[in-house]
Amino acid sequence: MLGGIEAGGTKCVVAVADDDLSIIAQATIPTTAPVETFASILSFFEQAQNDHGSGLTAIGVASFGPVGVDPASSSYGEILETPKLAWRGVSYQDRLSHFGVPVVVDTDVNGAALAEQIFAATEVSDTLAYVTVGTGIGVGVVQAGKLLSGFSHFEMGHILPRRAEGDTFEGLCPSHDDCLEGLASGPAIKARWGQSLSDLSADHPAHDIEADYLAQLVHSITLMHAPHKIVLGGGVMKAEGLIERIRAKAERYLAGYMKHAALDTGLQNYITKPKLGDKSGIIGALALARASDAGE
Amino acid sequence: MLGGIEAGGTKCVVAVADDDLSIIAQATIPTTAPVETFASILSFFEQAQNDHGSGLTAIGVASFGPVGVDPASSSYGEILETPKLAWRGVSYQDRLSHFGVPVVVDTDVNGAALAEQIFAATEVSDTLAYVTVGTGIGVGVVQAGKLLSGFSHFEMGHILPRRAEGDTFEGLCPSHDDCLEGLASGPAIKARWGQSLSDLSADHPAHDIEADYLAQLVHSITLMHAPHKIVLGGGVMKAEGLIERIRAKAERYLAGYMKHAALDTGLQNYITKPKLGDKSGIIGALALARASDAGE
Numbered sequence: 001m002l003g004g005i006e007a008g009g010t011k012c013v014v015a016v017a018d019d020d021l022s023i024i025a026q027a028t029i030p031t032t033a034p035v036e037t038f039a040s041i042l043s044f045f046e047q048a049q050n051d052h053g054s055g056l057t058a059i060g061v062a063s064f065g066p067v068g069v070d071p072a073s074s075s076y077g078e079i080l081e082t083p084k085l086a087w088r089g090v091s092y093q094d095r096l097s098h099f100g101v102p103v104v105v106d107t108d109v110n111g112a113a114l115a116e117q118i119f120a121a122t123e124v125s126d127t128l129a130y131v132t133v134g135t136g137i138g139v140g141v142v143q144a145g146k147l148l149s150g151f152s153h154f155e156m157g158h159i160l161p162r163r164a165e166g167d168t169f170e171g172l173c174p175s176h177d178d179c180l181e182g183l184a185s186g187p188a189i190k191a192r193w194g195q196s197l198s199d200l201s202a203d204h205p206a207h208d209i210e211a212d213y214l215a216q217l218v219h220s221i222t223l224m225h226a227p228h229k230i231v232l233g234g235g236v237m238k239a240e241g242l243i244e245r246i247r248a249k250a251e252r253y254l255a256g257y258m259k260h261a262a263l264d265t266g267l268q269n270y271i272t273k274p275k276l277g278d279k280s281g282i283i284g285a286l287a288l289a290r291a292s293d294a295g296e
Numbered sequence: 297m298l299g300g301i302e303a304g305g306t307k308c309v310v311a312v313a314d315d316d317l318s319i320i321a322q323a324t325i326p327t328t329a330p331v332e333t334f335a336s337i338l339s340f341f342e343q344a345q346n347d348h349g350s351g352l353t354a355i356g357v358a359s360f361g362p363v364g365v366d367p368a369s370s371s372y373g374e375i376l377e378t379p380k381l382a383w384r385g386v387s388y389q390d391r392l393s394h395f396g397v398p399v400v401v402d403t404d405v406n407g408a409a410l411a412e413q414i415f416a417a418t419e420v421s422d423t424l425a426y427v428t429v430g431t432g433i434g435v436g437v438v439q440a441g442k443l444l445s446g447f448s449h450f451e452m453g454h455i456l457p458r459r460a461e462g463d464t465f466e467g468l469c470p471s472h473d474d475c476l477e478g479l480a481s482g483p484a485i486k487a488r489w490g491q492s493l494s495d496l497s498a499d500h501p502a503h504d505i506e507a508d509y510l511a512q513l514v515h516s517i518t519l520m521h522a523p524h525k526i527v528l529g530g531g532v533m534k535a536e537g538l539i540e541r542i543r544a545k546a547e548r549y550l551a552g553y554m555k556h557a558a559l560d561t562g563l564q565n566y567i568t569k570p571k572l573g574d575k576s577g578i579i580g581a582l583a584l585a586r587a588s589d590a591g592e
């Protein structure tokens with residue numbers, strides 16, 4: 001039985017699943033102090049083991065970041081310089097050692113990317129990029145079933161887009177001011193217009209400004225990773241009509257320069273919403289566990 | 297004996313080498329009509345086989361692009377929509393089939409990336425990005441000895457940088473006008489100031505403008521690939537002081553957001569010039585041949 005934890009800044013989703021990733025039991029636990037949160041996580045898994053008469057074989061964690069994702073590094077599975085001070089230095093390996101099974105840790109967006117590739121009906125050899133636009137902006141890239149990373153997980157949310165026409169907002173990224181996350185994350189939208197995108201009328205300029213920034217991200221990802229599909233998820237993407245605006249603007253940015261069947265006219269198949277909806281994160285955590293289980 | 301071809305828009309460098317990539321014989325052949333160019337390439341390799349009493353075991357090609365780099369695709373090894381019309385549709389596999397050995401084809405910049413990783417004394421598991429700034433701007437990324445690609449080789453030269461202060465040049469990319477290549481390639485510098493960067497005095501604003509654009513590329517590559525090292529090569533990089541200016545500006549763009557030993561203070565070890573100088577391309581072609589030879 002696989003264990004999964006989608007660890008977010010405000011809540012953790014925990015689940016156990018069969019090897020085909022179908023969920024047997026699931027719960028939501030508030031993210032408070034680490035000692036309290038892990039006590040609840042441990043008791044969920046123990047209860048699940050008792051209820052289903054089956055032991056955990058591996059635990060996958062799709063975590064908020066920054067988090068150590070390099071298994072060769074001493075900081076693997078450790079939460080790094082997060083603004084959530086109580087969580088700095090917390091090690092998933094240590095906190096979950098109780099079960100004596102492999103603990104695989106990656107970022108929440110990487111987990112979601114893995115889950116989307118498994119269920120998005122793309123070829124397993126294909127490259128898929130998953131973007132989340134919410135409190136922050138993050139991107140995970142999966143290629144041939146493996147998550148890509150370099151010396152760290154990627155931080156594509158901090159690229160520097162060109163200013164959308166009419167946007168003079170100073171941006172709110174503490175490191176880069178008006179980087180993509182500083183201009184186009186959920187908090188940036190609220191700081192600029194006092195409301196979320198979904199609450200602004202369809203003719204409000206916010207929609208085109210947001211779509212412009214996210215289309216620039218799509219353009220950069222295409223040039224820098226050439227994925228076969230880009231999945232756009234997260235709370236901000238729920239705004240009606242946003243994905244259509246992004247497709248139209250991305251097509252203009254790409255300007256037909258790269259040619260491939262993946263870049264279909266209108267980008268309907270290239271830029272999509274998550275197949276798994278809000279479940280990408282927890283299913284991604286379970287998929288991380290499965291990958292370890294298979295000795296991958 | 298390994299065969300290598302570095303195929304450029306104006307000339308092809310051909311070489312044969314031992315398995316340790318040390319070059320036995322080398323020649324330069326003008327890139328004219330394909331039939332003529334390949335006749336010269338074939339006769340170079342035949343002569344080399346005779347001279348050294350040893351047959352070719354594989355041929356690596358590091359080619360100008362766009363070129364098919366996916367071995368699973370029917371266009372593998374084929375030159376795609378290049379402005380050099382006579383070369384469109386030319387297949388390296390077909391033209392070199394005479395030797396009956398594997399022909400491995402990748403882009404010139406990918407070849408150089410591979411060669412630099414082999415000789416740059418980084419860990420083989422590390423990620424290295426190689427950037428060429430010349431007639432065009434291209435980037436190749438090697439990870440754990442393998443070149444990365446998605447549905448195509450990458451096209452990072454076409455990202456959209458923010459305008460450097462004081463730069464009003466319209467850009468000359470036929471697809472994107474003022475993308476990075478349209479603003480910062482060798483031809484863009486000549487079109488804007490009538491001279492190459494190396495010929496402009498050290499206090500000319502061109503140096504800071506160029507460094508700004510290339511620092512933005514470094515910033516994007518860092519966020520999107522997190523490489524352990526970025527090597528900057530190509531003709532434009534020969535301008536004195538340019539790499540120092542890029543390091544200083546890249547450090548400002550990065551703003552300390554990503555933390556890793558690879559990002560050393562001053563970025564002296566992170567941003568470097570090619571170890572192999574102008575030989576990266578041909579040694580990369582030979583390294584491509586060697587990778588095939590080893591059944592990798």
